[in-house]
Every structure is written in structure tokens, then in C-alpha cells.
Amino acid sequence: MALRYSRFGMVDSVPRATRRVSIDELADLLADPPRASVAFLAHDEVHLIPVRVCRKGDGFLLGFRAEALTPRTGTVATLLVDAGVFTPELRGVRLRGVVDGLADGGPDEELTWCLLVADQVVAWDYSKLRRSGR
Amino acid sequence: MIAAKVKIDRHLASCRVVRVAARLPSGTPLVVPLWFVHRRGSFFLTQRSESPLVRAVAVHPDVVMLFDPERSTGEREVLRVRGRAEVRRGRWPLAGIVVRHSVRYHFHPRALAGYLRHPERIVDILRYYTERSRMSAVVEVRMEQAQFIVAPGPSS
Numbered sequence: 001m002a003l004r005y006s007r008f009g010m011v012d013s014v015p016r017a018t019r020r021v022s023i024d025e026l027a028d029l030l031a032d033p034p035r036a037s038v039a040f041l042a043h044d045e046v047h048l049i050p051v052r053v054c055r056k057g058d059g060f061l062l063g064f065r066a067e068a069l070t071p072r073t074g075t076v077a078t079l080l081v082d083a084g085v086f087t088p089e090l091r092g093v094r095l096r097g098v099v100d101g102l103a104d105g106g107p108d109e110e111l112t113w114c115l116l117v118a119d120q121v122v123a124w125d126y127s128k129l130r131r132s133g134r
Numbered sequence: 135m136i137a138a139k140v141k142i143d144r145h146l147a148s149c150r151v152v153r154v155a156a157r158l159p160s161g162t163p164l165v166v167p168l169w170f171v172h173r174r175g176s177f178f179l180t181q182r183s184e185s186p187l188v189r190a191v192a193v194h195p196d197v198v199m200l201f202d203p204e205r206s207t208g209e210r211e212v213l214r215v216r217g218r219a220e221v222r223r224g225r226w227p228l229a230g231i232v233v234r235h236s237v238r239y240h241f242h243p244r245a246l247a248g249y250l251r252h253p254e255r256i257v258d259i260l261r262y263y264t265e266r267s268r269m270s271a272v273v274e275v276r277m278e279q280a281q282f283i284v285a286p287g288p289s290s
Contacts, residue, residue, distance in 0.1 A: 016261075016265055017258050017259075017261040017262035017265060018262075019262065032288060033288060034207070034288055035202055035285070035288070037153050037155075037165060037200055037202075038165070039155035039163035039164065039165040039198075040163050041157065041161070041163055045196070046155050046156060046157045046163050046194075046196065046197070046198055047155070047198060048153065048154075048155035048165060048198040048199070048200055048214070050200060050202065050212050050283070050285030050286065051286065052286040052287070052288060063286055064286075065284060065285075065286050068283075076162050076163065077163065078155075078162070078163045078164060078165050079165075080153060080165040080166070080167060082151070082153075082167045084151075085150045085151055085204055085244070086239065086242060086244050086245035086248050087239075087240070087245060087248060087249070087259060088248035088249060088251065088252045088255065088259070089248055090167075092167060094165065094166070096162065108286070111286055126259075127252055127255065128255075129255050129258040129259055129262050130255075130258050131258060131261070
């Protein structure tokens with residue numbers, strides 16, 4: 001809720017538009033993400049790698065191609081899963097967490113799998129834009 | 135060299151959303167999907183002036199971007215660009231960018247069709263963009279390095 005001064009010097013509460021949703025509202029997107037990428041730091045540079053994603057318990061398995069740089073265990077990484085191009089169809093999830101090492105049992109043996117345990121989640125869906133508080 | 139430039143330009147023409155990674159002042163990595171306008175080796179990204187990306191590039195200007203063609207599925211080529219970002223403020227010097235941006239995204243037939251599919255949201259969509267236009271900045275990223283990489287496809 002934003003605050004602003006009215007013409008009479010009073011503070012008004014102004015409901016702002018919001019696109020935020022809960023991650024549960026994007027369960028279908030996370031079940032079959034069309035594209036995903038993960039950002040992390042290595043060698044004092046930020047890296048951004050396209051990955052395949054699937055859920056595993058409370059975490060997310062990230063599948064890297066063999067030639068791709070993978071984050072080390074304990075590295076903070078941010079995963080982005082998003083879809084859509086124009087306003088009402090834009091939706092996505094950004095998850096920040098710690099990489100918990102190489103993981104066995106990914107669905108594709110040709111990829112190298114890491115487990116990301118997320119501790120911060122931001123989810124949005126522009127088809128559900130509304131005034132905050134509604 | 136010319137062939138590479140033609141390939142890059144053709145690839146960029148098939149992309150409308152770019153994923154941008156930067157380093158926040160706290161040192162943690164950030165990645166956001168954004169609309170972009172491309173002009174003469176630079177990419178222009180409109181942002182709220184207090185957005186995490188604006189705060190990030192003010193301290194760490196090196197960014198990485200992935201250009202992933204929207205219609206591609208499965209294993210596919212993605213363009214990865216490394217560049218240096220700079221925040222540009224002020225309405226009039228950037229008016230041309232904002233106009234191109236609006237035509238490319240808000241007045242595209244698919245965008246207009248999307249608004250018509252959600253008529254109950256139009257007021258809130260207008261409110262959302264009006265609120266943000268009052269506090270907007272443009273992040274300009276100058277391309278320094280471009281490389282095609284292969285992205286794994288979604289689950290089969």
C-alpha cells in the first residue's frame with residue numbers, strides 16, 4: 001500500500017496495482033516449464049545458464065548440459081522460470097536459494113543435475129493484475 | 135564476421151523477451167525477464183527507477199543476457215550476450231526508445247488481443263503501467279561479447 005499527500009496535506013492510502021501471486025497459482029508452469037535459466041557467481045563473474053527444471057520434494061533439480069558451467073555446492077543461485085511475451089500472458093517465478101551439490105536421479109542422464117533449495121520466492125501473473133489488497 | 139552479424143540479427147529478431155542476470159549490491163545474483171529494444175549494438179530495457187536491476191547495475195555494471203526465441207521448443211540455440219549496463223534517466227532523451235518499446239509491446243496485435251481477452255483487467259493494467267511510467271528509467275546495455283550456446287529442452 002503506497003502513501004501520498006492529498007491536496008489538503010493529508011496522507012492518503014493509495015492501493016497500487018500488483019501482479020504478485022503465490023507460487024501455488026503457477027503449479028502448471030512449474031510442472032512443465034517451457035524455459036528456465038539460473039544465475040550464479042563463479043570466478044568473480046555473474047553467469048546465466050539455460051537449464052531444465054523439475055521439482056524434487058521441497059527443492060528444484062536443475063539440469064545442465066555437459067559443457068555448461070555448473071555452480072559449486074553452497075553457491076547462492078537464482079532460478080527463473082517464465083512464460084509469455086505480452087502483458088496479460090506474462091507470468092513467472094524467481095527462486096533464490098543455495099545449491100546443494102550434484103544430484104542423482106535426474107530424469108535425463110545426459111544432463112548434469114544439481115539440487116536448488118529455495119528460501120526466497122517471487123511469483124507473478126499479469127493476467128491476475130489487480131489493486132493490492134483486493 | 136558479416137555472417138555472424140547476420141545470424142545474430144536474425145536471432146534477435148525472433149526474440150521479444152530477454153533474461154538478464156546481474157549482481158545485486160549485496161553480491162547475490164539476480165535474473166529477470168524483460169522486454170527490450172535493440173539499436174546499433176545496444177539493448178534498451180525499461181525499468182522502474184528503484185527496481186532491483188537498476189540498483190544492481192549502479193554498483194556492478196557487468197550483465198549477462200540470454201536471448202531465447204519464443205517459438206522454439208526442445209533443445210535449441212540461445213544467444214548469450216555479455217555487456218556493460220548504464221542507467222539512463224530523464225524522459226525526453228529517451229522518448230524515441232519509449233515509443234519504440236510501446237509499439238513493439240503494447241500495440242502489437244497479439245498484445246491487443248490479449249487485452250481484449252481480459253477486459254476485466256484493462257483498468258488495472260493501465261493503472262499498473264501508469265504508476266510505473268512516473269518513475270521509469272532505461273537501462274542501456276552495450277554488447278561486448280556474443281556467443282551461441284545450446285539450451286536443454288523442457289521435459290519430454
